[in-house]
Amino acid sequence: MKVLNFGSMNIDYVYKVPHTVARGETVSSLSRETFIGGKGLNQSVAMARAGLDVYHAGAVGQDGKDLVNFLGAAGVNISYVEILENVPTGHTVIQNDLEGDNSILLFSGANRAITPRMVDQVLKDFEQGDLLIFQNEISQLAYLVECAHEKGMTIIFNPSPMDQIIKSLPLEYVDYFFVNEIEAGQLTNLNPMDEKGLIRELPGYFPKARILLTLGARGSYYLEGERVIHQPIYPARVLDTTAAGDTFSGYFIRSIVLGEDIKKGLDLAARAAAITVSRRGAAPSIPFLEEVVDTRDSSQG
Secondary structure, three states: OOEEEEOOOEEEEEEEOOOOOOOOOOOOOOEEEEEEEOHHHHHHHHHHHOOOOEEEEEEEOHHHHHHHHHHHHOOOEEEEEEEOOOOOOEEEEEEEOOOOOEEEEEEOHHHHHOOHHHHHHHHOOOOOOOEEEEEOOOOOHHHHHHHHHHHOOEEEEEOOOOOHHHHOOOHHHOOEEEEEHHHHHHHHOOOOOOHHHHHHHHHHHOOOOEEEEEOHHHOEEEEEOOEEEEEOOOOOOOOOOOOHHHHHHHHHHHHHHHOOOHHHHHHHHHHHHHHHHOOOOOHHHOOOHHHHHHHHHHHHO
C-alpha cells in the first residue's frame, strides 16, 4: 500500500499579537517568525515522522524551494512536487495570540495552479488499495477524486478550509472524512454546537464513510456506522495550535495504513497533537514517533 498526499505547501508568517486584530483596529506585533507549513505539507511531515513512507504531490513557486528541501529532509518522497515559473508559493499570515490560539489568512499561490496534466502524471504511478489524502487547499479536486476513485484508491479528505467548492465535489467517493465541528456543520447543516447531534447524525450523511470528528479541548470521535469511539485530549502547555490538527490526522492515518486498533491509533494521535501545541511553528513542531511513544511509555510506567 502506497500513501500519496496531494496537498498544499505554504510559507507561514507568524505574528505574535496581544489579541486577534478586530475590524478597523491596528495592533503592534510582539514578534514575527517565518515557518514552513501548509496543511498538506504538515500532514506529510506528520505521517513521515509517524514512520510511514509518504509521497507528496503539489506545487510551489521559485520562492518555495526551501519547502521542498524540508519535505525531503523529513523523509517524504518529493518526486511529485513541481516548482513552477511565474507563480508565487502559497503563504499564510497567522496571528498567534497570548493564549496560543491562531487566526489565519491564506493566499493559495501555486497550490491553486495544479492542472489535470499534473494529476494524471502523479496518479499513473498509483493503483487500487493505495491511499490518497487531500485537503481543500489545491485546485482540480473534483478531477483528482474522480481519477483516484476510478483506480480504486482509498480516499481521505480533510475539507479545510470550507468553501462552496467542497459541496460540488463527488463526496460519495470519500472513504474517510477528517472534520472539526464547524466543518461538519457546514457540510451537513447540522448545528456545530450540538455535540451529541453531530455524533448521532453525521454517519447518516455519509453512510459509506468513516468520520474523524475533532472537537478541540473536548477531544475527538471516530464514527463508523453505529460505532462511536471517544478520545480525550492530553493536557499540554499551549504555545501554538498551528499544525495540531494536521499532526493528529497524520498520526491517525498511521493506524489506517498499519491496520492497527482504532483506539490505540486515536490515543497515539492525541499524544502527538499535545506535543505539537507545546511548540511554536507548524511543520517543525510536529514530533517524531519516538517522542510520542516515550510519553505513552512514561504514562503507563
